[in-house]
Amino acid sequence: xxxxxxxxxxxxxxxxxxxxxxxxxxxxxxxxxxxxxxxxxxxxxxxxxxxxxxxxxxxxxxxxxxxxxxxxxxxxxxxxxxxxxxxxxxxxxxxxxxxxxxxxxxxxxxxxxxxxxxxxxxxxxxxxxxxxxxxxxxxxxxxxxxxxxxxxxxxxxxxxxxxxxxxxxxxxxxxxxxxxxxxxxxxxxxxxxxxxxxxxxxxxxxxxx
Amino acid sequence: xxxxxxxxxxxxxxxxxxxxxxxxxxxxxxxxxxxxxxxxxxxxxxxxxxxxxxxxxxxxxxxxxxxxxxxxxxxxxxxxxxxxxxxxxxxxxxxxxxxxxxxxxxxxxxxxxxxxxxxxxxxxxxxxxxxxxxxxxxxxxxxxxxxxxxxxxxxxxxxxxxxxxxxxxxxxxxxxxxxxxxxxxxxxxxxxxxxxxxxxxxxxxxxxxxxxxxxxxxxxxxxxxxxxxxxxxxxxxxxxxxxxxxxxxxxx
Numbered sequence: 001x002x003x004x005x006x007x008x009x010x011x012x013x014x015x016x017x018x019x020x021x022x023x024x025x026x027x028x029x030x031x032x033x034x035x036x037x038x039x040x041x042x043x044x045x046x047x048x049x050x051x052x053x054x055x056x057x058x059x060x061x062x063x064x065x066x067x068x069x070x071x072x073x074x075x076x077x078x079x080x081x082x083x084x085x086x087x088x089x090x091x092x093x094x095x096x097x098x099x100x101x102x103x104x105x106x107x108x109x110x111x112x113x114x115x116x117x118x119x120x121x122x123x124x125x126x127x128x129x130x131x132x133x134x135x136x137x138x139x140x141x142x143x144x145x146x147x148x149x150x151x152x153x154x155x156x157x158x159x160x161x162x163x164x165x166x167x168x169x170x171x172x173x174x175x176x177x178x179x180x181x182x183x184x185x186x187x188x189x190x191x192x193x194x195x196x197x198x199x200x201x202x203x204x205x206x207x208x209x
Numbered sequence: 210x211x212x213x214x215x216x217x218x219x220x221x222x223x224x225x226x227x228x229x230x231x232x233x234x235x236x237x238x239x240x241x242x243x244x245x246x247x248x249x250x251x252x253x254x255x256x257x258x259x260x261x262x263x264x265x266x267x268x269x270x271x272x273x274x275x276x277x278x279x280x281x282x283x284x285x286x287x288x289x290x291x292x293x294x295x296x297x298x299x300x301x302x303x304x305x306x307x308x309x310x311x312x313x314x315x316x317x318x319x320x321x322x323x324x325x326x327x328x329x330x331x332x333x334x335x336x337x338x339x340x341x342x343x344x345x346x347x348x349x350x351x352x353x354x355x356x357x358x359x360x361x362x363x364x365x366x367x368x369x370x371x372x373x374x375x376x377x378x379x380x381x382x383x384x385x386x387x388x389x390x391x392x393x394x395x396x397x398x399x400x401x402x403x404x405x406x407x408x409x410x411x412x413x414x415x416x417x418x419x420x421x422x423x424x425x426x427x428x429x430x431x432x433x434x435x436x437x438x439x440x441x442x443x444x445x446x447x448x449x450x451x452x453x454x455x456x457x458x459x460x461x
Contacts, residue, residue, distance in 0.1 A: 013305040017280045047330045119332050119375060121406050122430065123212045123254055123460040145212065145460040147285060149332045166210055189285050189307065191249065 002026045002207060003038035005065065005081075007045075007055045011188075015044050015078070018188040022195050024202045032064040040205030041068050044188075045080030049091040049105065049152070052080050062098060069100050074179045074205045076136075082175070082182030083154055091152045101177040103156030111153075112168040119151040124165045124185075126173055134162035134176050136183070138200045144193045146173070146185040153184060212460045213423060213452070214254035214431035215445055216408065217438040219244060221290075222261045224270040226439065242277045248438065249282045251445040254460060256282065257310070257378075257433060260290035261353075272304045279305020289337055293317060298325050302333070310335035310378060313351045316358055319372065326373025331405075336374035338362060340395060341382040347395055354382050362395075363402050370403045377403060378433065381411040388414025391432070393425040406430035413437050416448045420455045 004015055006028045019026040019042075026042075027034060035041055043065065045052050056062045069075050077085045086097045089105035097105070108118055123145040128134075132142060148165070154172045162181070163174040174183045181201065187194035219226045219241050226241050245256050258278070260271045279286060288301040289310030298309045309329075315322055315336060325334045339354045340347050340362040347362035366377055379399050381392030391412045400407050409422055413434035422432055437443040449459045 011302065011305065011307055013276070013303065014279055014283070014307070017305065018283050020280070021283065046332065117404055117406055117430070119405070120211065121332065121376065122214055124210065149285075151332075186285075189283060191284050194283060 001038050002040045002042055002202070002205060003035045004028045005035060005041060005043040005061060006030045007052070007059050007061050011046065012044060015042065015188045018195060018198060019202075022199050022202060024198070024207055030059060030061065032060070032067075035061075035064050035068055036071070036073075038068075038073065039207045040074040040076070040201065041065065042076045042078065042201075043081035043084070044078045045084065046149070047080060049080065049083055049089040050093060050095050053084060053089075053095050053097065056084065066098060066100070069180055072179050074201065075100070075181065076201050077182040078188070079150060079184060079186055082184055083152065085175075085180060085182045086154050086156065089152070100180045101156060101160055101175050101182060103154050103160065103175065105152050105154050107152050108150075108167075108171070116168040119149055120167050120171070121149050122147070123190075124148055124167060124173075126163045126165060127170070128163055129158065129161050134174065134181070135204055136174065136176065136181050136197055136200050137163060138203075139196050140193065140200070146183075146187065146190040146193055146197075148173075148185045150184055154182070210458055212254070212458050213429075214408075215252070215419070215448060215459070216255045216257055216431050216433040217248045217253050217445070218257040218259060218410070218433050218435040220259045220261050220435065221271055221274060223267050224274060227261070241274050242281065244439070245278045245282045248445060249284050252449050252461065253284065253445050254431070255285040255287065257287045257289065258306075260288065262290075272300065275301060275304040275306060287335055289335070294321060295324050295328055298329060298333070302329065308333050308335050308376070310337040312337040312339065313353075315369065316349065316351045316360070319368070322369055322372040322374050326375070331373045331375035334374050335376045335378060336366065336369040337378035337380065338366060339380050339382055347398065350382060363398055366399055367402050370405050374405065376406045376408060378408045378410055384412030385410075387412060388437070390414065390418040391422045391426075393422070396422075396426045396429055400426060400428040408433050410434070413443070416443050416451050419448060419452060420457065423452070423457045424455075
């Protein structure tokens with residue numbers, strides 16, 4: 001069973017549906033004991049970093065997620081849920097993240113060339129700077145299109161970079177650090193390609209059903 | 210590289226897909242969930258559901274359909290039609306919608322854009338406008354294109370983006386239903402006015418109209434259409450191959 005962390009942020013319905021579609025049992029939960037007893041944890045999220053980080057802290061789920069990560073449970077953060085895995089964010093001020101993957105979240109503006117629209121919305125292709133070693137992309141060829149919606153992006157050390165994408169500048173599409181994984185794009189909205197990535201996460205978690 | 214998007218639009222009334230020609234004379238086409246699944250399998254990049262049901266009972270049927278679609282189709286889903294408040298956003302977002310488009314609701318109360326953007330993020334708020342040439346300018350029409358608001362369309366869209374709309378759907382009433390191609394002139398003006406993604410709607414009659422759209426307005430991000438897809442006049446998989454062969458970057 002995979003625990004979908006409910007901290008009042010994000011389209012939980014689609015994530016639950018996509019896991020059901022690939023034959024993976026899941027539970028939307030805010031209960032720490034549920035989360036720690038799961039085979040893996042997914043943290044979705046859309047919206048603003050500061051608000052989401054506050055919600056995570058006020059519910060105490062930041063501690064639970066860190067505890068789950070430290071115990072070796074595979075953890076996948078999606079979109080804002082991924083950005084929260086890094087040490088800091090500079091989205092409208094400076095905010096602390098969970099620090100589970102080294103790096104920081106910064107605005108795209110000023111990095112991407114003029115004429116590129118912000119937010120970066122739509123289907124863009126994956127590039128594997130590390131040759132595709134990240135187990136999340138085991139069955140996903142380079143060049144696969146996935147769906148992005150974001151205005152900020154993560155900057156991380158090369159050893160943590162799992163995939164990037166080209167939007168006038170090279171942006172982080174996915175990062176990892178041991179049992180911690182994050183995708184800037186939405187696998188649950190990326191059609192069959194996204195389902196394949198979720199299947200790989202299911203395999204990493206060792207979920208049989 | 211970011212791809213240009215092809216978006217079929219499904220107008221849903223009492224649980225069935227309909228499409229109006231110039232917004233009148235609706236014809237029943239298909240089952241929305243089955244059609245959504247079909248489009249997704251053909252390579253549609255997103256789907257738009259417009260709820261054109263008036264009754265409370267119909268609204269319930271619509272959210273059931275939305276939930277069923279989100280259970281089976283894993284591409285972005287935008288919902289519009291009669292949404293006027295953040296409660297309206299909440300209702301459809303909980304059923305699996307990713308974005309919500311506002312049209313007449315934003316004309317009645319423009320603050321819905323900033324309120325929704327603050328609650329759900331700009332990426333969730335789509336401003337859709339029905340636009341027609343009137344008295345030498347582009348004018349916004351309300352209530353499904355029946356009421357002239359007297360508002361200049363370009364100013365309206367700029368204000369919507371400043372208030373937090375993350376995408377714009379430009380529906381040209383002059384070209385809608387005529388099937389002679391998209392409204393290039395209007396789309397160029399909108400693209401020059403705002404820096405968020407712009408979705409072209411109204412006028413697609415054949416696959417070549419999409420090729421011309423991107424030849425004439427390269428900054429447009431997506432092409433939206435209903436009847437050409439519903440009636441099989443344009444097949445999405447073939448359209449994308451044609452676009453690719455014409456040098457337009459698409460997801461295949």
